[in-house]
């Protein structure tokens with residue numbers, strides 16, 4: 001679960017705001033599966049970043065959250 005009340009960036013956006021994007025990070029093996037073999041690899045972590053100010057609101061390694069971003 002993402003705690004939506006947790007953090008606000010410099011410009012006042014929260015994680016569910018459209019200005020906040022989720023950037024997925026893959027391990028080199030996950031990247032290989034995903035890019036070379038076209039398999040859906042699960043990211044190892046997800047950063048929630050504001051596209052306006054560049055603040056990183058949160059870095060999530062929560063398994064349930066990661067599952068929602070498989071293949072992104």
Ligand SMILES: [Zn+2]
Pocket residue numbers: 009010011012013050051052053054055
């Ligand atoms: Zn911001």
